[in-house]
Amino acid sequence: MTTTAITHARVFDGDRVREESTVVLDGPVITAVGGAVPEGAAVVDARGGTLLPGLFDAHTHTSEEALAFALRFGVTTELEMQGALTRTRRAHIEQNDAVADVRSAGFGITPPGGHPSELFPKGKRPGGDGEPAPEHSGGLVMPFATTPQEAAGFIPRLVESGSDYIKFMVDDGTVEGHPGLPCLDQATLNAGVAEAHRHGMLTVAHALTLDAARMAVEAGIDGLVHVFMDRPHTDEIIRLIAESGTFVVPCVVLNASMMGITGAAFADDERVTARLDGPWLTTLRGSFDRYPQGRLEDVLATVAALHEAGVDLLAGSDASVPVPFLGGVAHGASVHHEMQYLVRAGLTPADALRAATATPARRFSLDDRGRIAAGLRADLLLVDGDPTTDIHRTLDIRAVWRRGARFGAE
Template sequence: MTITAITNARVFDGERVLQERTVVVQDTRIAAVGGPVPAGAQVVDADGGTLLPGLFDAHVHTGEPALALALRFGVTTELEMQGINTEPNRAHITDNDAVADVRSAGFGITPPGGHPSELIPEGFTFGGGQGAPQRRPATMPVMPFSSTPQEAVDFVPQLVASGSDYIKFMVDDGSVEGHPGLPMLDQATLNAGVAEAKRHGMLTVAHTLTVDATRMAIEAGIDGLAHLFMDQPHTDEIIDLVAASGAFVIPCVVLDASMMGITGHALAQDPRVSSRLDRAWLDTLNSSYNGYPQGRLQDVLDSVKALHDAGVDILAGTDVSLPETFLGGMAHGASLHHELQYLVQAGLTPLQALRAATHTPAHRFGLDDRGRIAAGLRADLLLVDGDPTTTISDTLNTRAVWRRGTRLTAA
């Protein structure tokens, strides 16, 4: 039995700052919040630092090296929105405390030739870096290409059987990516697929980058939007529509910025970031998608604030994927901290931004064993210097990371 006591910490429990300043970890779980230090415990003196739940990135495309990189930045859970890390393919990840944990949609329902096929250049071969592709999956993923309601309905049980944790739908005509006219799910197909997923008890999410796609997803009864529209300013009508539906939103402001040609250069210049990234990821962070340069970042930030003020649950996510410059502007782990900074720039308080990366995604994705600091939960923890509940950029002042009670050693 291993017991660790983290003392003299400012404790943000996922929702608020606690009066208690000691957290006791026994093996993989949080044993106590507050109270005395148990005899024989290994003591970690936080010395005025802040202890947070391990962070979530609620929108990624990932693999083992990327999960390891994310953990170095205190991201202990990544939610994959297109990829192979479904339940049968992640047994080697679940018990590996040197990488972040992961949940996955598998592959999203989209028409043949639809998004995201336009993103991969012809003749592309995967490069290297800290996010290089992982091992061949034990179970090959379902490729749910659907053009009719019946096809979408038929693919949902296949996705469920293959271990998808939630079902994703691509609603994208390619206009934002600079590829207008892509095949796109129509309303009837989207409606049928979402209804079938709900019949199987599955959470549903939609890729939506425009206001029209957002309306389609809400009309279909989607549980969450994996993006925030970026093609126009918000209106009261679209904000009210999303709020009334109860859907959550993962804005991925860093992705929207990248689509507008805004790179992650400033983040890459931060020594707290550059010291943890290899050249491939630094090159990626210093690049951008640049598919929609006519967009306005302030419109996106204003929409985030309007949704939050209307009571919509905001989840922190990035849409980070591979260390390739054509997918630029983001890096695993690092860009989640950038997203938190954008949420505060939009008008959320640091506490509200931190909830968006801890308790809120855990709750909305049904991972109630994490996302908070409370007795009995997983000991997924991040200790930082400073006070990110007042200065959000302090989340990058990593002092220690624990995944299931195992402290990450220096890479």
């Protein structure tokens, strides 16, 4: 592959703006930050722009088609929080530079009939409607557990089937408008998390209520992949999360959607409209609208308190499939919207950029990406202007590279 030198760029390396303004790529790897342009290199003049690490979406449910939309927006890695793209099922994606890369939890541990079964049509709910819970589906483990022994027993099977991390559903359906769903109890959650840690696996929890978040943190969870939305935060829960070292993927865009706030105004931005098709634009303009009594101001205040307490925040969208009732979010686009929400909550633009680059790479141990440094993957996003002072400039996309391959190049 041709050596490429990106010159005259403002370089945000995932942590800070660097003095150097040249970044050299050789094939899929960054070979130098600063220094002279190598003889014979193809030169990309980035004058007036900012070079960023490729972005992460730290909470999705994805597909190859969705990963293609993600890459259009400079999202070079998606972290799937329930789905099929586990380690043993994605070789075709890892080698395809026309789509974002992906890591996956596989399926999350939940009781039979527990979340997310309520999202499926009646009669098609895995483990719901009185049907037996299948243990495997197309080679994927379907981990329905009601006891500590069952939860612990699923861990080695999830590891063997290719899960990159282990997810637990802690949800009684209150926020989704289905109160009374079966929910993991504390003992079952504790046993599953402990067994996952014994296998060296990172653990994450779906938790939309304050009590569920407390359960997960008390179980020793590594990350919360939602921020609770049923009530304002308390000093006690913020302290508990901060002292535990737990990271949080707030998914403010999802919470807003749950409250009936659509993504219509964001979708009308021509920088968004130009990169999405009709079904995704329709979805983005919709909303979940399951919890209209929620208050977005409370969620933003919780995010601010977590940030002030030093909790690692990661940018995620919870984008899934293009259907209006799962609306308000879209692959790729909603990472930019989430960064805007993080800034609205009180983070600086640089903080929000870290939440979409270096922080998810570090917390998910993806040490080959998320930063601009020699020896790392050449996953890069070039935008016009300075998003370290104006987060809205992340949508002014000039170029995207995935493993050194420029997206859309002939």
